[in-house]
Amino acid sequence: MAGRNSRTGGDSFDHNHLPKLEAYGFIRWDKNTHEVEKGPAFEHVRPLLEMLDSQATEFTCKWP
Incomplete structure (x- = not known):
């Protein structure tokens, strides 16, 4: 993931979300370098992310 993310309103992702996920x-x-990779606690959220991904067609918003 590099640079600004238009879905999140510019630098919000870099200044707000990424630091929290890293913490x-x-x-x-x-x-x-704006490079992101799985951290040591990623496995704790993997089941949630997999469930959200499997249910993506049920969300009303556009899912990546």
């Missing part, structure tokens, strides 16, 4: 250990985020 919980769900991701590792290189602020200089």
Whole structure:
């Protein structure tokens, strides 16, 4: 994931969401290169992400 994310309103993702996800250990985020990878606690959220992905067609908003 690089640079600004138009879905989240510009820098909101970089300044708000990524630091929180990193603080919980769900991701590792290189602020200089804007590279994101799974963190040491990613396995704790994997079941939730898989469930959300499997139900994506039931959401009313556009799912990535």
